[in-house]
Amino acid sequence: MNKVDKSKKTVSSDGDALTCDSSLVHLEQVRQVQSEIVTTEKAQQMAQFFGAMADPHRLKLLSALVKAELCVCDLAAVVKMSESAVSHQLRLLRNLRLVKHRREGRNVYYSLADAHIANLYREVAEHLDEA
Amino acid sequence: MNKVDKSKKTVSSDGDALTCDSSLVHLEQVRQVQSEIVTTEKAQQMAQFFGAMADPHRLKLLSALVKAELCVCDLAAVVKMSESAVSHQLRLLRNLRLVKHRREGRNVYYSLADAHIANLYREVAEHLDEA
DNA sequence: TATTCATCTGAATAGACATTCAAGCTTAAA
DNA sequence: TTTAAGCTTGAATGTCTATTCAGATGAATA
Structure with missing residues (x-):
């Protein structure tokens, strides 16, 4: 990643250098x-x-959490995944602060971190319905 | 993917069956x-x-196209990628209708497909600035 | 028409990611 | 203090994805 070219053409006019593989059409x-x-x-x-939103299973989890605060085993049942898989995904969503959690007895309840997430979700859902 | 469980506990009350690995806390x-x-x-x-937005290089391409319509070699220079890699990414964005293209002579110019994309981009950018 | 420029494409390789499985931790009940 | 439920974790495996490289296309120029 971030390939650095070896002795390609180098164009520069007044500031820092600008390198590219072939010619530039519009330098300025x-x-x-x-x-x-x-x-x-x-x-x-x-x-x-x-990337957190780029997985069907995570989107289902999020769309469930839009409706209600749910514990892990309930979420697993809703999206038809193993609890382990759900837990892994929830950790990812948690690390990126898309969801928050709270413990109550032996259950851990998850909910959306804030309203932005639900809004974004809705916007994209609607955008795709247009086309 | 889409694991189907083999003879796990099956809970049902009044409608279709609902299967899960362990117990449900809130059936209804x-x-x-x-x-x-x-x-x-x-x-x-x-x-x-x-997923189309879940890559730093594609986001850079999109953020460039928010500013101007550009051809492939210019885009490659802007984001410092090979033209081939850019072409591959643009095809992906094209297939998902995030960008559109038009040919002019030997150059192909790309631009955002519609205003939604720019809006979404901006929203997430701002959302991440809050925290 | 031959050549060159700009772009595209397919195959191959390397890296990232999701699920499963087995095991561990925490809390509540027996 | 055992036992079990609910959840988490790490390692392993298979799948997906991005880049590179080499070659092909299409358009302009000589």
Whole structure:
């Protein structure tokens, strides 16, 4: 990842160097856009977040939690997965702060971390219904 | 995937059967939620969409396209990837209708398919800035 | 028409990820 | 203080995914 080219053509005009495999069609525009796009760190952070939503099983879990706070074994029954698999997925969602949990006796109850998650979920669901 | 359990405990009260590995804590609530969650097909569709956004390189490409319509070699320069890798990623984004393209001479120019994409992008970016 | 540029494509390799299985921990009940 | 329920965890396995590389296409230029 983050391939560094070995002695490719190097174009530079007034600032930092800009390397590429072949020719650039719009040098100035590229320099401009390059300074405006998201940083690598932010992109990784966003990718991690979207990645959490990029699995059918996790989406089902989230859509269940939109409706109610549920414990692990109930969630497993709802989405028809093993409790172990559910637990693994919930840990992932927990680490990214998409869900929160609370213990009550021997049960652990999960719920959505905040309203944003439900909103995002709904937006994408609606977006895909349009086309 | 979609594991089907072999002779686990089966709980049923008034409608279709509900199987699970262990006990259910809240049978009625589970039945209720189960009827309300997203369908498997919709979940897969949504997962595919989120999956498209779940990669730092693709997010950089999208964030560049928020700023301007660009051809492949320019995009490759902006995000510092090989043109081949960019082309592969653009095809993925194209297939999921996140971007559209148009040919002009030997160049192919890409742009965002619609405003939703930019909005979603912005929302998540802002959401992550809060915490 | 031959050549070159811009882009695309398929196969192959390497890395990431989800489920399963077996075992561990915590809490409540016996 | 045993025993069991509910949940978590780590390792292993199989699957998916991204890049690279080599080669093919399509359009413009010589």
